[in-house]
Amino acid sequence: MDKLLSNIKIEVPPGIYLKDPESSSLGKKIVENSIILLENIGFEDFNFKKLGQLIGSNESSIYRYFESKHKLLIYLTSWYWSWIEYQLVLETYSINDTKDKLIKAIEIVSRTTKQDSKYSHINEVLLNQIVINENSKSYLTKDVDIENKDGSFMPYKRVVQRISEIISAYNTSYKYPLTLASSVIESALHQQFVKIHFKSITNCNDEITPTEFFIDLTLKTLTDGK
Template identity: 75%
Template sequence: MKNLLSNIKIEVPPGIYIKNPESSTLGKRIITQSIQLIEAQGFENFNFKKLGLALGSNESSIYRYFESKHKLLIYLTSWYWGWIEYQLVLETYSITQPEEKLKKAIKVVTRTTKEDTTFSHINEVMLNRIVINENSKSYLTKDVDIENEDGYFIAYKRVVYRLAEMISEYNASYSYALSLSSTIIEGGLHQQFIKIHFKSITNCNANTTPSDFFTDVTLKTLSYAR
């Protein structure tokens, strides 16, 4: 199993990048270092000049991979959702009972991330913090419809679809599976954010996780809707 997992590659839509960063040592270093800088400084304060200095490389070399820092952020968030999909499939494929499968799926998409050593050049813990803080900035733009048509957000949408399928499997009569699925996923990020920054307006804390909250909400909603 370990050898099998080591061969897994997370696919990112090719239109997001100019040159696939997975294709070279420099490209992988760009991804590694950008995660560290964005997590430490925030996306607003991040730029390719700072990234080039951190890499010890010319700023122009980064533009051979990404045309803008916005495209780089889309790459990172797309990779993250592809990785979440991989986790979702891996951790639910052998579960046959619909309720247990749904519980596990909710946990996967709302939990605090632990590092996955399968991908040595990407720190998933840091990337999870970036997604919590910066994910909406990848799509709250004037070009969102064009980028959506170009398939930039397909990994995120696949996670929504997979979770929605499990919701429907648990309660086929529920009419709002996609809306509930996207609410769980976005709500999970939001609760992770306010648990850190606005502690006084959430019940999530060291003892109660966003996974606990969304499992409770989802199962009660679906049971009531039967």
């Protein structure tokens, strides 16, 4: 099973990149080191010149893969959400009880990320920190509608859709499954952020995890709706 799963490729919408970074060692090096640099200095201070210096390559070589740092950020966040979707499918497939499946789904989108050894050039722990800090910057732009039409955010939207379907399976009469699903996903990222930076405005800490809160919130919301 492990050998079979190791051959699964995380798919990213092709319109995001000019050349698939998974197709070459340089492309993988760009992705690997962009994660390290972005997590270290943040999106505002990140640029291809600094990335080129880090990987020992010309800035122009990076532009052969991505037309801008914004597109690179979309690529990284899309890869992350595709990876999350893969975990959702894998870890909930054999769960028949609708409550247990919902709890597992919430856990997957709100838990502390651990390194996945199947993708050696991507540090999922650092990538998770980038998504916590920078995810909204991938779509809070004037071009969001164009990029959405081009399919740039499909992995993220599929995760929302999958969790919405799990919510509806648990409570078939609940009227707002998509809204609840997207709220849990976005709020889980926010709670991870405030847990680190604004500790005075959250009850989440080393003892109380965002996962505990969102399981409690979601189950009570859906139980009240039954």
